[in-house]
């Protein structure tokens with residue numbers, strides 16, 4: 001029966017800052033995630049000026065994976081994981097970000113972590129920068145608005161590529177680099193780029209400048225990685241929320257095309273190695289003067305990615321408006337609800353078909369292998385009297401998405417490398433800092449206020465996903 005390839009990378013995904021804790025252990029420096037307080041749905045996380053007394057910083061301790069990773073990886077092995085996606089906390093390797101030499105204790109931690117994965121034949125899939133850059137680079141350099149960050153990042157990439165060249169084959173450079181297309185809110189510019197805006201600044205042009213430096217840094221890293229080990233597969237990582245037109249009115253359709261341009265041009269540069277003409281024309285229309293040198297443009301062509309990693313949780317909808325004849329896209333104003341789908345408690349619209357659509361979109365555009373490196377359902381879980389979480393809603397979500405993913409492979413011919421559902425073990429939410437927005441197949445006893453034993457237990461979805469992996473997705 002046709003289906004997923006025999007070596008399909010089933011696994012799970014996390015990010016260092018959301019689960020490790022140990023924020024001051026092994027010489028680790030303060031990251032941007034360490035200065036973000038807990039928020040809630042509709043209550044943004046506060047970005048404080050350094051770590052302040054009396055505030056709740058949920059990432060400091062997270063779920064203590066730093067000390068418990070051996071037990072957790074054993075559970076992943078029991079699930080049958082072929083791979084495990086996590087990130088390397090930049091601040092464990094370069095605590096401030098601008099040092100010349102890496103921190104040995106940090107390097108050793110990931111050596112031990114990867115060895116533990118490899119012991120069970122679990123392939124590490126590693127993101128270099130996942131919302132956790134050194135905070136020092138924010139205060140001293142203004143984050144990625146500064147060209148100097150390119151050198152710091154490339155030094156970090158070289159250090160870890162070299163150290164783990166025989167342990168890690170699959171890499172990604174910047175997690176969800178395109179989140180910052182929403183530069184109107186403070187969250188994405190800070191987590192993607194360490195950018196804090198001053199009142200009155202032109203946020204948009206600063207975002208494009210920061211993203212450009214990141215894309216150059218990514219290209220340099222890809223080029224360096226391929227020299228260090230020609231077998232490395234180095235991908236980009238895009239937050240994919242396809243933007244549908246609300247109606248078949250031609251202007252709505254065109255609004256959707258332009259909105260997609262503004263949110264997804266990052267992929268063009270990563271994959272093709274040059275800027276799309278529509279964006280250069282947009283820069284000209286807006287009068288943006290960006291620091292993009294001829295040498296940068298050369299470098300971009302040399303560091304094209306090997307695959308496209310992307311997250312998929314939800315789809316968006318947009319519509320044209322009379323007061324917006326140029327079809328400009330503002331992520332805080334241009335989106336409308338989709339009347340055909342339901343949403344999670346956090347307002348994320350549930351649309352499994354959108355995953356098949358997204359796989360087709362990427363494959364039609366780029367013909368590169370694809371990797372669904374995040375997908376999942378953030379929900380409130382309540383253990384029943386026997387202590388088990390009966391998360392049928394999560395099983396339904398994942399089953400429906402995997403089915404659509406399979407259609408993309410079997411019917412549409414998409415080249416799909418693997419699937420790593422997000423937060424395979426409960427962890428701190430990136431968007432809200434909550435514990436109660438859970439994604440895990442494994443429950444962690446900890447609440448929003450930090451209370452709990454941190455004990456791990458298997459949810460109903462644990463057994464279900466274990467069976468999916470065992471049958472390579474053929475039992476759905």
Ligand code: P53
Pocket residue numbers: 015018131175176179239311313374378422428429430431432437
């Ligand atoms: P949380 C927005 C839209 C899509 C994905 O998110 C996003 C975000 C940022 O909140 O983030 C990714 O925890 C990200 C993970 C994050 C996960 O999705 O807000 O790569 O770090 O935890 C889920 O529910």
